[in-house]
Amino acid sequence: MIHFDEQKKLFHLQSKESSYVMEVVKGYLLHRYWGGKISTFRTPANRLFIKRSFAPYADPDQPGFSLSTLPLEYPAYGNGDYRHPACQVQLTNGATVSDLRYLDHRIYKGKAKLSGLPATYVEDDNEAESVDIRLKDALTGLVVTLTYNVFRDFDVITRSARFENKGSDPVKLLRTLSANVDFRDNRFDLLTFYGSHNNERNVSRHSLQKETSVIESARGASSPQHDPFFALLRKGAGEDYGEVFAFSLVYSGNFSAQIEVDQYRTTRASIGINPFDFSWKLDPGEFFQTPEVVMVYSGRGLEGMSHTFHCLYRSRLARGAFRDRLRPILINSWESTYFKLNEQKLLAIAEEAKKVGIELFVLDDGWFGHRDNARSSLGDWVVDKRKLPHGLGWLSKRIHAIGLAFGLWFEPEMVSPDSELYRRHPDWCLHVPGRPRTLSRFQLVLDLSRKEVCHYIVDSVSKILSEADIQYVKWDMNRHMTEIGSAVLPSDRQRETAHRYMLGLYSILDTLTARFPDILFENCSSGGGRFDPGMLYYMPQTWTSDNTDAVSRLKIQYGTSFIYPPVAMGAHVSAVPNHQVGRLTSLDIRGHVAMSANFGYELDLTRLTDQEKEIIRKQVAFYKEIRPMIQFGKFYRIESPFEENEAVWSFVSEDRSETILFYFRVLADPAPPVRFVTFKGLDSSALYENVATGEVFGGDELMHVGILIPAEKGDFRSYVLRFRKNSR
Ligand code: DGJ
Numbered sequence: 001m002i003h004f005d006e007q008k009k010l011f012h013l014q015s016k017e018s019s020y021v022m023e024v025v026k027g028y029l030l031h032r033y034w035g036g037k038i039s040t041f042r043t044p045a046n047r048l049f050i051k052r053s054f055a056p057y058a059d060p061d062q063p064g065f066s067l068s069t070l071p072l073e074y075p076a077y078g079n080g081d082y083r084h085p086a087c088q089v090q091l092t093n094g095a096t097v098s099d100l101r102y103l104d105h106r107i108y109k110g111k112a113k114l115s116g117l118p119a120t121y122v123e124d125d126n127e128a129e130s131v132d133i134r135l136k137d138a139l140t141g142l143v144v145t146l147t148y149n150v151f152r153d154f155d156v157i158t159r160s161a162r163f164e165n166k167g168s169d170p171v172k173l174l175r176t177l178s179a180n181v182d183f184r185d186n187r188f189d190l191l192t193f194y195g196s197h198n199n200e201r202n203v204s205r206h207s208l209q210k211e212t213s214v215i216e217s218a219r220g221a222s223s224p225q226h227d228p229f230f231a232l233l234r235k236g237a238g239e240d241y242g243e244v245f246a247f248s249l250v251y252s253g254n255f256s257a258q259i260e261v262d263q264y265r266t267t268r269a270s271i272g273i274n275p276f277d278f279s280w281k282l283d284p285g286e287f288f289q290t291p292e293v294v295m296v297y298s299g300r301g302l303e304g305m306s307h308t309f310h311c312l313y314r315s316r317l318a319r320g321a322f323r324d325r326l327r328p329i330l331i332n333s334w335e336s337t338y339f340k341l342n343e344q345k346l347l348a349i350a351e352e353a354k355k356v357g358i359e360l361f362v363l364d365d366g367w368f369g370h371r372d373n374a375r376s377s378l379g380d381w382v383v384d385k386r387k388l389p390h391g392l393g394w395l396s397k398r399i400h401a402i403g404l405a406f407g408l409w410f411e412p413e414m415v416s417p418d419s420e421l422y423r424r425h426p427d428w429c430l431h432v433p434g435r436p437r438t439l440s441r442f443q444l445v446l447d448l449s450r451k452e453v454c455h456y457i458v459d460s461v462s463k464i465l466s467e468a469d470i471q472y473v474k475w476d477m478n479r480h481m482t483e484i485g486s487a488v489l490p491s492d493r494q495r496e497t498a499h500r501y502m503l504g505l506y507s508i509l510d511t512l513t514a515r516f517p518d519i520l521f522e523n524c525s526s527g528g529g530r531f532d533p534g535m536l537y538y539m540p541q542t543w544t545s546d547n548t549d550a551v552s553r554l555k556i557q558y559g560t561s562f563i564y565p566p567v568a569m570g571a572h573v574s575a576v577p578n579h580q581v582g583r584l585t586s587l588d589i590r591g592h593v594a595m596s597a598n599f600g601y602e603l604d605l606t607r608l609t610d611q612e613k614e615i616i617r618k619q620v621a622f623y624k625e626i627r628p629m630i631q632f633g634k635f636y637r638i639e640s641p642f643e644e645n646e647a648v649w650s651f652v653s654e655d656r657s658e659t660i661l662f663y664f665r666v667l668a669d670p671a672p673p674v675r676f677v678t679f680k681g682l683d684s685s686a687l688y689e690n691v692a693t694g695e696v697f698g699g700d701e702l703m704h705v706g707i708l709i710p711a712e713k714g715d716f717r718s719y720v721l722r723f724r725k726n727s728r
Contacts, residue, residue: 020033027101032045068081090171092171101136119250123316177256183267202642203640209261243299250293303637310635330358346395357620362472368381378415397469428450432485558649573590575603593664676706676707
């Protein structure tokens, strides 16, 4: 998978269908190619040595050899390349120039763990091959190791960089991106996902302009504003055709991606920790590890890209006992009780949930301290005996006696000013001297760069998890950082706080998920505010959005599906009028949207009519039948709600013996067309039977001719078509 041509000093990384080529030329590591698989790479580097005005010479004997125009693998700042560098380092004398030259390399089987950071992994060394390429700055002794991992079973190359100070003076890292790729032209569209609370992961696609596009977060979390992802699509590439080059950062904090088109219309694409308000002091002998970026090449459009991400993230990023296990159908208390909960009410909902076949009861916010609203008690992880006089142990037993598993909500990274914790440790939150501590949702962020704060979180959460019989944890985080500073870091390390926070969070999650391996952890940040690959490493599912409206969810789930597999997306049926947007939709469409992902409910079952409960009972039974296909099958996007008044998607089981297609029409159409929907991913030579009607069609007919959708009246309609391979 990784070949090194000793004579030419050429690295050729080959995945299933892609090649990635680098070459050492005059001591510099040049990027030569990334794209569809080639058997050999023979184009000589000197074809790129083109004389240009204003181009500084890196080799005076060869004026065309200029860092300002050559495709560089990991550009440093200050000696001739005027594009955005991948790294910038400050010396004790204040200078910020470095000169990274190839030192040596090592090719090995398998994939090493990243120190302190989440990353994709292998279970067997034969699944990947890796190369560590070391670059050295002779003046400072700084060594940068670029690690590339090539997966045997996926069109994926993962990359990261490690900075090691082998000199005798400290250096300050100002910019340490995870990856940089210099594409030779700019004939691309840029695809990114943007949004807000309640409106996460909208699709943005536009043609690259002759300037720099930036996608970033400086909020202390990956954020709902931008996903730490972008893709470059060859002009004309679409859902299932054309070339796509995707970058997804396995990190949950501040990130930045730049896509820069230069004067000669080359494109530099890079991603990593956001350099804004970041620096890291590296003393002699110390090292700094960047997060990993997952680079996916697809020659089969966005569908190919998504299938690679889904498979990789489901099986080689997510971990733990639940990785390959069917996920329980849950009912969450939040939208039914909010903070007004008591034992009687919770048990009554649980009783009803059991009757309709739900498997897990989740007690959300409001069970601890004296939390009657969002103004208090975060940090005091002690049950509120006013609301739950018999305690959590008792409640969990009662829920189990009803026949449900029991789950609990926490927001461990936060502290309310009105809490015992804050009164005891007012300096445990992020803050800077002399400035007010800005509240958001009435709360402050704990300083997870401090070991004692991390220990407190691990101990207080562990205590609750050991005392009650708990099978599931919802880990919430409901505000972004302000006054990012730590009371214990020295002045020249204050700008390390945000990244040290992430390292603290990751170590907490490592400890807790290892200590409680049988608990299913669900990530949440006011819904999908920190839905990223970093969190997926610790928690195999995420609450996709606080917005539970079925129509809004069409876009949110569709957008999310480009990167993340449906099993990772929590989706609940909630009450109407919907609490976020006030829309009235039928239980049918609410059910169909939610069952297109990791299914659950979030409404007061005790207030529903018998007829409504019967619909829910049927939905739950139906989801149990299709659950393996939804959670572990292949997902296909067919029509985009961003483009049409409808959305269509389908799932196909791993062995292609079954498929289910969901059709959604948002508003009634006064002049409805004859609407056939076509399937995807079927066995074209097999016959499939409609499970509801018994009608039989060939897989090829379903994929090319399709099935007619009835032109019924009414807004917010949904239809489900389920087919099974016909053995007759
Ligand atoms: C935000 C979450 O996204 C909601 O589901 C709920 O858990 C609330 N926080 C509770 O405060």
